[in-house]
């Protein structure tokens with residue numbers, strides 16, 4: 302039966318190629334439209350996860366190689382072992398070997414970049430159908446690393462169904478991509494969310510992660526200012542939400558001072574409460590089970606469900622492109638719940654602004670100060686559909702990113718008691734235990750070591766393992782000409798964990814960020830670690846995320862010694878890197 306299922310899946314997939322082709326082209330049309338009208342190459346960017354999943358499965362031979370080596374060594378892995386691939390024999394490619402002394406400096410044609418052919422990819426793709434249990438849902442950068450190990454520092458994926466995709470990891474190559482960036486950079490979106498918004502909800506656009514061109518710029522310009530203003534206005538309220546988590550930890554610890562295995566859910570509650578406070582100026586009680594309402598439970602459940610099924614729909618076979626699969630239905634149901642709640646707050650804000658005859662008040666900066674971020678965005682005149690989509694993206698991706706990055710940070714501090722002690726000394730020097738005054742922006746500015754601890758944690762466990770861009774003009778990389786319209790995947794998680802970019806890259810060493818002079822001579826150093834992306838399209842929520850992480854970490858380290866006694870926690874990729882084990886931290890009271 303399994304055999305039949307495998308065969309039928311493969312056949313269905315094969316027969317679907319024609320339909321797929323249409324889909325790829327359709328999904329790219331929007332991206333391509335945003336490039337100059339006279340664009341010569343039409344790029345067809347596959348969903349990033351799809352590419353990564355698929356490319357592992359393809360045959361490793363490259364046509365027209367000048368040299369091949371056959372090897373049966375196990376695949377070197379970054380995080381997880383995939384025995385399926387490890388035992389396979391494969392051919393290692395070598396790009397054209399040029400005799401020394403005759404180095405021709407003219408750029409090599411794009412077609413000569415080594416890499417797998419997408420057609421070959423289909424041959425083996427069916428073996429990796431996650432339903433058949435061959436490859437887990439939560440693969441991370443391992444497949445990408447595998448491609449670099451196979452083909453070198455620049456890899457091209459090409460074939461009849463997708464146009465050209467290039468993967469890179471060297472900081473100097475990443476710098477080149479950002480140097481060519483236009484005023485309207487194009488990045489890949491999340492296809493299933495795009496589908497949900499445009500087809501299921503019939504919204505007018507797909508959201509800030511997916512919006513492109515002038516549509517994106519309009520929303521970004523209107524969101525940027527209110528977002529930055531609100532963050533400093535809400536520092537006191539965010540700090541008291543962090544205090545609630547401290548109290549909660551005191552109540553849920555066992556006799557060994559260890560929190561329950563579902564502590565991640567408490568971090569989720571903290572992340573959502575912070576979001577509610579800033580976005581809606583509302584304190585809902587996510588962290589207080591005695592006050593929990595049907596809304597708190599609904600939001601947390603919907604967020605967890607949406608996250609899980611978004612990841613399942615995006616990776617592996619994207620059958621939802623042809624019909625609404627059970628996974629897609631679950632995702633859409635969870636998104637509907639979030640959408641309904643967001644819609645409620647949008648309507649409330651609209652009514653409030655109308656009632657308070659906003660047009661007069663908005664001119665007064667003091668009146669504006671008390672508005673929630675949502676109200677400020679509405680004052681800017683952003684369309685309510687766009688706000689609804691932006692908020693959902695912020696919850697599903699932004700809030701999730703903060704929660705998981707904070708989880709990894711606490712893990713690194715628990716695993717490195719000397720670093721934690723140094724951090725504690727810094728925190729106490731800025732916020733003495735006896736001091737009852739609330740944290741202000743300046744307190745955080747005086748904590749460089751805390752910032753370094755966060756940065757180092759993001760280097761080792763970034764929320765997103767890669768950045769993507771569509772080239773708006775041709776560039777030269779590693780001796781190859783990369784034409785305009787090529788879709789580039791920058792594997793920043795790999796970049797920041799390579800010895801040539803960071804000494805002892807696997808070690809958690811926040812000190813490295815305090816010795817900036819060491820790196821001053823390297824013009825590409827800043828491109829070695831880009832957890833929030835780079836340029837005009839970088840993370841909109843960076844300040845918000847950093848502020849939340851600083852406040853919570855300062856509070857926790859000030860109150861507790863954090864310990865962790867179990868096996869190493871690594872990351873698994875569920876659209877955002879998440880810990881692969883329970884966060885069984887011990888929080889011991891400091892005297």
Ligand code: HEM
Nearest residue numbers: 695699702703706764832833834835838839840841842846
């Ligand atoms: C530690 C937490 C976070 C990390 C590591 C992170 C990282 C990123 C990255 C890498 C990007 C893509 C940037 C690029 O392509 O150059 C991004 C985009 C974005 N992030 Fe974050 N993010 C975090 C938290 C947040 C939060 C809390 C929010 C909002 C509540 C948020 C909102 C956004 C938005 C709206 C975009 C799309 C920006 C655009 O396309 O213009 N992020 N984020």
